[in-house]
């Protein structure tokens with residue numbers, strides 16, 4: 589395993605392959621609690637005990653499952669010096685790190701992300717959470733993991749839907765840095781990425797995490813308006829996801845939302861038409877729906893969902909708008925601009 593990054597005290601290590609990963613994990617000893625979902629539990633045989641296997645899917649990011657993790661730790665007499673090990677996607681990483689942050693006022697946590705989303709984004713930065721009363725990530729803490737172990741071998745078994753879901757985040761990160769290296773790989777290596785070529789995926793994930801680190805290091809608790817840049821597109825996207833009753837996957841919605849955010853920048857003269865066209869072309873090149881429009885009759889529903897955005901301050905919704913690669917502005921938008929961008933025009 590090779591350490592390639594350190595962010596908020598989290599060591600991020602890259603494995604050559606599963607064998608390399610297994611060897612490293614073997615050094616943790618037995619004072620551990622493994623947390624997996626019903627799919628990722630099959631990746632380690634035999635799964636060390638004690639362990640908790642949660643049903644795969646977002647609905648497991650709940651108080652009930654949190655209680656299962658904490659109860660297992662107590663029943664197994666794990667002390668404060670124990671380590672929780674998360675093996676899974678963003679759902680498992682988020683709930684395990686949250687459980688670790690509150691177990692005996694905080695024990696160690698190691699994240700082994702197994703999805704693109706978790707490797708390129710969710711495992712870094714210390715945000716932990718569960719969902720509560722239908723509100724996503726409404727309960728949580730900032731608690732950076734001690735280690736994140738990345739093994740791209742596990743991406744081979746990921747469904748195409750989950751692969752593309754996480755890949756949208758990588759495309760986003762390529763736009764949040766002035767360094768062209770990620771953007772250039774994405775523009776030139778589509779076939780290798782889609783074929784899940786291991787060396788290309790390693791390169792893409794390591795640069796993606798370096799971009800995330802550059803924002804997180806400067807604003808660890810998301811209080812200075814710097815880390816919020818990482819949520820570009822999410823205001824447009826979350827409203828669409830909620831309105832469509834989750835018919836849209838988060839990555840597909842995120843891709844659409846980022847395109848809307850650059851179109852808004854273009855409307856306001858914040859970015860050039862060429863930059864806007866380049867961003868939309870990149871997402872369309874990877875097959876994301878960049879042109880989707882909501883029906884006119886759905887506008888009020890969409891507007892209501894926008895109002896629930898976490899970045900709203902005193903009821904005013906703020907949007908992260910990209911001005912150029914690595915440059916952004918956070919500001920409200922007039923309803924008329926939003927309408928023009930997201931809705932079919934009147935005939």
Ligand SMILES: NC(=O)c1ccc[n+]([C@@H]2O[C@H](COP(=O)([O-])OP(=O)(O)OC[C@H]3O[C@@H](n4cnc5c(N)ncnc54)[C@H](O)[C@@H]3O)[C@@H](O)[C@H]2O)c1
Nearest residue numbers: 627644677678679680702703705706710715742745746750
């Ligand atoms: N903490 C953060 O900063 C942060 C950032 C982004 C997203 N998130 C969170 O991440 C979650 C989404 O993460 P996700 O997209 O990884 O979803 P997920 O964890 O639900 O995983 C998606 C599916 O992939 C399966 N899976 C996992 N690894 C696999 C593998 N290697 N092969 C085959 N199947 C596999 C899972 O069992 C699940 O069915 C959301 O809860 C979101 O809020 C957190």
